[in-house]
Amino acid sequence: MVLDFRNRKWRNRSVHLLTNNIVKRQTLLSDGRELIYFDDADTTLDPERALDSRIPADRPPVAEMRQDPLTGEWISIAAARQNRVMLPPKHLDPLAPSTPANLTEVPSTYDVAVFENKSPSFGPTLAGDGFSPEGELEELASLGLGRTKPSIGRCEVVCFSPESEGSFASLSLSRARTVVEAWADRTAALSQLPGVQQVFPFENRGKDIGVTLHHPHGQIYSYPYVTPRTAALIRSVEKHGPTLFQDILDFEQASERVLIRGEHVTFFVPFAARWPLEVHMLPHRHVADLAETTPEERDEIAREYRRVLRALDAIYDTPTPYIAAWHQAPVNVHRDDVRLMLQITSPRRGEDKLKFLAGSESAMGAFIGDVPPEATAGLLRAALAKVDAA
Secondary structure (H helix, E strand, C coil): CEEECCCCEEECCEEEECHHHCEEEEEECCCCCEEEEEECCCCCCCCCCCCCCCCCCCCCCCCEEEECCCCCCEEEECHHHHHCCCCCCHHHCCCCECECCECCCECCCCCEEEEECCCCCCCCCCCCCCCCCCCHHHHHHCCCCCCEEECCCEEEEEECCCCCCCCHHHCCHHHHHHHHHHHHHHHHHHCCCCCCCEEEEEEEECCCCCCCCCCCEEEEEEECCCCHHHHHHHHHHHHHCCCHHHHHHHHHHCCCCEEEECCCEEEECCCCCCCCEEEEEEECCCCCCHHHCCHHHHHHHHHHHHHHHHHHHHCCCCCCCEEEEEECCCCCCCCCCCCCEEEEEECEEECCEECCCCHHHHHHCCCCCCCCHHHHHHHHHHHHHHHHHC
């Protein structure tokens, strides 16, 4: 969609039919940021969408990355994030569809909506910012004092529902499938941006995780480097060999830690779980990222991922906080070695107890497990049975 702000008109720019009859509609917000609607296969929405009626605001400058010479890691200093809204009341939800009393980031009602973050940690890439993607990955890997780079890339917000309350677990199966399709579509699109080296969809859920909005949503970060977590993984692949992920899958499938073994994916509690509640998912064949999955694989991911999240919430009387991280292969390297993996972690170690990352974990990166992974798997299997019986 293209917007003519002078005449306040909406003109058709781009409408795409995706897999499973999910429709993608692209438009722009008043400040030029991209907004994308993903309509459910069974949507009841009118295809016409309202225009963003807010006065265009200046976008913040691209953040600056600084290198930590002790580790070689890059830290993005994104001061604009200090202006984020913090747990607003429901009537001021910035992710809800706009009303005359609450002009938000999404002008129309929607099924699933994705838009560029107003205060991003990375990006957008701007002309004249001094960044050249050619050879940048090798340059970023070198080490020095006082090194800075522009934090190019892109950060997006993924709204799972127009409702101000709820979670991925409370979505209909059709809506859950739309979200998975949006993740796959955005992974493909963001991987094509100049300088982007890795794309990371994730969801933070619950005040105990540190969320700033109650609205059911996730985010997608596009990094200008291969992240430290993935760099460590690549080192393990180089030590073990290119069959690392398949060997892990075979090992876990033979264990008592399996939660769900489907036709295309397996969910399990990992052998060396760091967190009291931790679940991993691996596809049965090698796929580098969500964009490489088939419609049938996305169907199963949407269905079983929702089941697992419902099981997490069924363990106790109150919803379980978690981080859901979709680990994907880097855009340009090791795509034949690194397999798509979902990692769900929760600090909840009891109904009224949380695991805090204190001295050993925070300072030294040395995790101490509180709950045996086999016990966690038994707890989650019982919760899955409870969910299925409801």
